[in-house]
Amino acid sequence: MPLSVKRPARWSWRALLPWVVGALPLVCGAAVMNWQAQRELRESSQATTEQVVQHIEQILDSLSASARSLFPLVGKPCAEVEVALRSQVTRNAFVRSTNLFERNTLYCNSLFGEFDEPVNAADYTEGRLWLMDGNSVTPGHPLLVYRASEGARGAITTVDGDHLLTVLRMLGRDEDLQIQVGNNWMGKDGVVRHGTPPTAATAAVLQASARYPFSVHGGYGAHKQAELMRDHYPALLSLLLLLGVVAGSVVRWQIRRASSPRSELDRALEADEFLPYFQPVVRKGDYRWAGAEVLMRWNHPREGLVRPDLFIPYAEHSGQIVAMTRALMLHTAQGLAPYAALLEDGFHIGINITADHCRDLRLLDDCRTFLQHFEPGRVKLTLELTERKLIEATPVTLELFEKLHEMGVMIALDDFGTGQSSLNYLRQFNVDYLKIDQSFVAMIGGDALSQHILDSIIELSTKLGLGIVAEGVETQTQRDYLEQRQVDFQQGFLFARPMPLEEFLRALAAQSSRLPQPARPEIMRG
Template sequence: MPLTVKRPARWSWRRLLPWAVGTLPILCGLAIMHWQIERDLRDNSQATVQQVVNHVERILDGVSTAAQALLPLAGRPCSEVTLALREQVTRNAFVRSTNLFNHDTLYCSSLLGDYDEPVNPLDYTEGQLWLMDGNSITPGHPLLVYRTGQEGRGAIATVDGDHLLTALRLIADDETLGIQIGRHWLGADGLVHTGTPPTAASAHVSQYSARYPFSVHGGYGPDKPMEVLRSQYPALLGLLLVIGALIGLACRWQLRRASSSRAELNRALEANEFIPYFQPVVRKGDYRWAGAEVLMRWQHPHEGLVRPDLFIPYAEHSGQIVPMTRALMLLTAQGLAPYSALMEDGFHIGINITADHCRDLGLLDDCRTFLQHFPPGRVILTLELTERKLIEATPITLELFEKLHQMGVMIALDDFGTGQSSLNYLRQFKIDYLKIDQSFVAMIGSDALSQHILDTIIDLSTKLELGIVAEGVETDVQRDYLARQQVDFQQGYLYARPMPLEEFLQALAAQPASLRLPQGVPPEIMPG
């Protein structure tokens, strides 16, 4: 049940915290899974790139062998070496053509025989490899050219770009790969580009050949990690969601438990937030303060002063009212005891109790501790029975009431006339006072039926020789009527509202001395 009338904020931290706590393991799990996926993708990419490097090196090994075999023929007439050039093409599956050059001029080709074309060593990376975007025979078709020579003459062997594309497309069809030679690079699209290959969005890897001047770059697109997550980790992803939901629910349950009425009342009890308020009770005739009813108030650190109707019923329902009352009695005794000289002998202090207080004899110790704070006879403790819970006449209850009377503690029946068991209580227990409920007092002069009931209660108390206290007196008409009916005590806003301890002591000290103090009270006891 709510302890204040304030509505909780729609997006308070208590509402958001379970979501945050539940989301945290999911985010951490996703982060770990993403790291693992990136690591696996990088390992896969590294392995793939290494395979491409090895494959291209095997191609170049064959091409290099063919070129090295033709190197001694460089400079000889084309008609003498044409057959040898074509023989190397036939023997090596990767070699598309072989050529010889002399004085940096290509003069003999396995495809065309005699030929005349300049050879620029600067076109070749490290003078050895050149990635071409086609030639005059196959324009726009990639070629890999291998050159070897010395002193301006040597051999050239070409590789069809399809052999390179096979490595790029078949070794890893879901990976972005590229072969770079100098300023040019070949991608899986089959085109030769100028510049630097683009960096892969995920698991980018670059591997350089230790034997030839080329490198291979690989990696995956931006959607690859999520694709792997969905395809390979659905069970783990589901487990994360379940764990996150369970943790969020556990956090919500714990917060609800920690912020529950029971937990909040326990916290307030430990923090001494339940404080006494005092409403004076005046006697008939001279209307002097004959005592005060102690009312429990909750001084909440954030909500301020909490109304008793918002927490007392729950405290009685949960059984926490007993330790709360015990703490209230102790605070009351400690607060009043230093100023006991302000009170006349027999000053009544009323404390409300319920059925929970009557289930064992622990109340005796609480009352004894309370009375020990005051000089003998200075205070009369009155326990006011409320009827929100039925008090059963068990042997323990009867023994409790008997010992309370032996101790000098009086019993009052609170709100008499409104509960279902008031008359039973009069028959079963020894009652000292009846407290007339304010609903009857409020009808004085306006409701004939309620006034007849009031007169009957007063007549009953007289016949049973019980004291009587009228609650809720707010007007002079009510005061005077009760005075004519010889009601012993009156209590209500006409005389004073409930007030905290300091204000009560100040008001008590401000009464005329002839009405309240014995002679010789030292001024230093007066509260400031």
């Protein structure tokens, strides 16, 4: 079968498909592993930030308890309470200093004793917490200050930032962690900054304390996810890569084996190698040519003319027959239009269509384009339905046939009597002609049963008011038998074999020259 002519290599979906299929397991597997890695990192980040929040809350619990225990001392002279303030510092590991304030003025400090410094509640988030970048004693060293108050009086306790850094560094060794209090935040570097901390590149989470006005930002760097996948999934990635190679190789083998005929038909369509051949149809009585069935032939560059039974069934199976028929109709119209004067008015041109054509309303455009090549009434376009595929009576099909009839296009059932759905088609579709299959015509004068079937088909068409065409007429006996039964049209080797366009036009010109009418235009002579 000549469906293997090589053409220049080019990228197409057939060339790309093995690569796509081969990459699919790897891509899908990587997507799943990526999702799993993200999930693991997020769960880990969430757990770490929760632990950091809990530890800082424990530190603040110590500060809060220390500050509350100092409340009864507020208002007393600093000299009387100074020892008590220092006692809290020595007994509580997290407390760095304690302070008392009254009328929003800090008047007693555990380190310096009597003091005089204003206390601004606005410096504290919710009036309770202040993340400071050091003080006069330790400038540039982070401090977390807790303020407990009743109106303009209360106690202040502080914790050294090193305790916070220990929590951040110990609990989140591989994570990006920051503690935020109001508009100030601190990361693992121990520097207090103003504003909003940067969002982690991977698995970013934010965990706020339910008891104190601070939050912890967590997450990982941009490369953490890739490191996790590389460390945890190397064997799985290797397996997915192997599956991808196997799948791509199988698909490539299947495409080369199964789709090469399709590719060859596409190549032939692009190269304009499908040509119309015409087999005349004669009318009863004078047996003059009343029309012709257009048959597709493939003029292969190496094999010559290819028999239709070698490529038509495959084209119908692959769906390429629609494009091929469109090209055939255009060839036919362009070839006949310059010599339309050779055609009698109402000359029938038959084109075979299949179920694929009946699912698309674009067939209307194809028929309209065909008829526009001729003056009105010169050509009668007939679409011959074949039964190699079942034609379903869908709304689209019914609408298509209705609009074809409105356009003046006729419908014929090809090879009537041999398919399983011929009678259903008569019931479901509005057809104009029946074409008797040549297998019944061949039995004329021989098989009595086949003759009875033939007579029944002829009688049926008469009762339904349908035209009838007999195919495969090869002998005068067959011709006369069909003539006696008033068969409208006959077609077969007795009258003419399928012929290319130039030969068909010469025969039309010869037939026209025998008629007593004005001279017809000349056509090329072979």
